[in-house]
Amino acid sequence: MTNADVHALTGAYALGALSEFETVAVERHIAECTQCADEVRELLETTSRLGLAAAVEPPPGLKSRVLADIGEVRQQPPGRPRTVRGSSPWALRLSVAAAVVGIAGAAVFGTLWLRTPTEDPASALLRAADASVIQGHGKGGTGSVLVSKDRNQVMVLASDMAAPPPGHVYQAWFMSPNGARSAGFLPDGPATKVVLATGIGDATQVGISVEPIGGSEEPTTDAVMVFDLPT
Amino acid sequence: MRERARAGAAGVPGARSDVDELLRTVAKGDERAFEQLYDVIAAPVYGLAKRILRNPAQSEEVAQEVLVEVWRRAATFDPARGSAMSWVMTMAHHRAVDRVRAEQSAANRDEKVARRDVDRPFDEVAELVATRIEHEQVRRCLSNLTDLQRESILLAYYRGHTYADVANLLDAALPTVKTRMRDGLIRLRDCLGVTR
Numbered sequence: 001m002t003n004a005d006v007h008a009l010t011g012a013y014a015l016g017a018l019s020e021f022e023t024v025a026v027e028r029h030i031a032e033c034t035q036c037a038d039e040v041r042e043l044l045e046t047t048s049r050l051g052l053a054a055a056v057e058p059p060p061g062l063k064s065r066v067l068a069d070i071g072e073v074r075q076q077p078p079g080r081p082r083t084v085r086g087s088s089p090w091a092l093r094l095s096v097a098a099a100v101v102g103i104a105g106a107a108v109f110g111t112l113w114l115r116t117p118t119e120d121p122a123s124a125l126l127r128a129a130d131a132s133v134i135q136g137h138g139k140g141g142t143g144s145v146l147v148s149k150d151r152n153q154v155m156v157l158a159s160d161m162a163a164p165p166p167g168h169v170y171q172a173w174f175m176s177p178n179g180a181r182s183a184g185f186l187p188d189g190p191a192t193k194v195v196l197a198t199g200i201g202d203a204t205q206v207g208i209s210v211e212p213i214g215g216s217e218e219p220t221t222d223a224v225m226v227f228d229l230p231t
Numbered sequence: 232m233r234e235r236a237r238a239g240a241a242g243v244p245g246a247r248s249d250v251d252e253l254l255r256t257v258a259k260g261d262e263r264a265f266e267q268l269y270d271v272i273a274a275p276v277y278g279l280a281k282r283i284l285r286n287p288a289q290s291e292e293v294a295q296e297v298l299v300e301v302w303r304r305a306a307t308f309d310p311a312r313g314s315a316m317s318w319v320m321t322m323a324h325h326r327a328v329d330r331v332r333a334e335q336s337a338a339n340r341d342e343k344v345a346r347r348d349v350d351r352p353f354d355e356v357a358e359l360v361a362t363r364i365e366h367e368q369v370r371r372c373l374s375n376l377t378d379l380q381r382e383s384i385l386l387a388y389y390r391g392h393t394y395a396d397v398a399n400l401l402d403a404a405l406p407t408v409k410t411r412m413r414d415g416l417i418r419l420r421d422c423l424g425v426t427r
Binding site: 008011012015016043046047049070074 | 265307328394414426
């Protein structure tokens with residue numbers, strides 16, 4: 001996304017109308033552009049007025065519940081990035097992903113990025129300047145791939161997939177006209193599946209196929225999902 | 232009109248001075264200050280959640296989460312990045328919209344968007360009960376926008392739609408909706424006399 005593109009998004013940003021991935025792009029941009037930060041601040045004050053105009057007296061029980069809650073919640077010190085209590089980053093990421101996958105891969109990855117407090121390979125990939133999101137197609141479920149050629153990495157995220165047949169697993173592939181290379185296995189279980197893989201090489205697609213446990217040297221069945229990588 | 236708008240803005244519940252001040256005190260762990268802050272922000276937080284989510288029980292849950300979050304994160308509020316009220320309302324909006332989008336993904340999304348399409352955004356303006364002068368002002372300023380500006384803004388803000396959804400619902404091009412959201416908000420900002 002160019003700066004002009006990002007700048008045109010300030011209105012949608014202030015309205016909370018961006019995918020989380022675009023939200024990240026705007027936030028990254030305004031961190032470096034004072035003029036844009038000023039505009040965003042004013043537009044957020046403006047949308048807040050829309051919010052104030054919707055004010056409705058809450059049910060009477062709310063106050064006592066909130067006051068009881070805060071008695072048990074420790075306050076965050078100044079200047080810390082926001083984190084969610086009691087969750088390990090990975091557990092959190094997976095639950096967040098499970099909650100929002102299917103909206104758009106962009107939303108998933110953006111949410112992950114926003115809620116990832118520390119730098120790790122996944123968030124580094126999310127921060128890559130050339131990172132882009134690709135939606136998958138196929139009969140096997142829904143999925144997205146975040147790809148950065150600069151980092152030579154992809155992150156595959158899939159959900160709504162049926163359990164593989166007994167004795168089988170889902171295997172991810174880097175696919176090129178010259179053949180396929182394994183990009184790792186999708187974890188078991190009903191939750192959203194995440195695979196981070198390095199080594200895009202000459203791959204033009206990422207695919208997922210059903211393989212016998214232990215995996216295959218190359219795909220032995222048709223891909224259940226395919227992602228076309230940017231050229 | 233602009234001058235009147237400014238005069239009206241001074242009466243906004245918790246214009247920046249008092250809410251900012253209260254929040255700074257809350258940041259030091261003052262529960263009594265939080266109670267005062269609650270009295271100012273609870274109705275806007277609950278009302279916005281309810282406008283977006285419709286369901287009263289869910290709205291109350293979201294409001295409770297947001298209000299506790301205000302307590303927890305009070306010390307991270309940075310006045311250089313806007314008013315305390317705007318900080319609170321932005322948080323409330325995010326939470327409510329997160330909830331809407333998570334549900335949309337759980338249900339059949341296309342069907343939901345289609346169903347909500349019937350509910351036209353013009354209703355939103357009528358729903359702004361003009362019991363307070365500043366709400367009347369918001370309503371009047373909204374009526375100064377073009378239809379596309381107004382509908383784009385209201386569908387996004389009060390319904391939690393992404394701009395791509397909005398473009399779809401209004402049968403408009405994506406870049407057009409993006410632009411109308413921005414120039415519509417700028418016009419609204421000037422009409423309301425928002426200076427920061």
